[in-house]
Amino acid sequence: QVQLVQSGAEVKKPGASVKVSCKASGYTFTTHYIHWVRQAPGQGLEWMGVINPSSGSTDYAQKFQDRVTVTRDKSTSTVYMELSSLRSDDTAVYYCARVVTGSSWHDYWGQGTLVTVSS
């Protein structure tokens, strides 16, 4: 069965970086896209970016363009999302989610990773 398993919670200081992982299983990793979505406490969903695991090509929301990097490791079927220059308002749950090639909706989601930014 398809699974996206994310790394554990992180606590970071302002100005630091965080790297969250998303390990895919149950399907051919390079066949489908992985997106990142975040949710601040009590707030809605915010789309951040996407990677094509086959080519490694990425697209990011303009808001995060200069601070986010999404990469992948095909050998371990893992996607990484790194966010730099962290601020307190980056405190959120970060989700990875799959989009099947040829479709345009998130059919499977990771369990979420809480990133807390606090001095």
Place this chain on the structure above:
Amino acid sequence: DIQLTQSPSSLSTSVGDRVTITCRASQSISTYLNWYQQIPGTAPKLLIYATSYLQSGVPSRFSGSGSGTDFTLTISSLQPEDFATYYCQQSFTTPLYTFGQGTKLEMK
């Protein structure tokens, strides 16, 4: 950027009620509109894709309609497990997506 506006932001409702949530796009998105349900503390769950197609395993009391800029999610008879927050999402500008601000269903 395409903006999505959901209404209402919250709704007090009861088991058995018919519930309609609307999502309006700032420009035409054809039928590139998806709906998700989120229960507190869990990841969102896909309910409906491409405006009106029910995701496998989703109960038939959920339905979606619309095109262009105006879309609706309808729950024909609300069940206790449906009290959650619902989000619309546009994928017209794929691979760049945006979400609506959410609609929270609360028990009356």
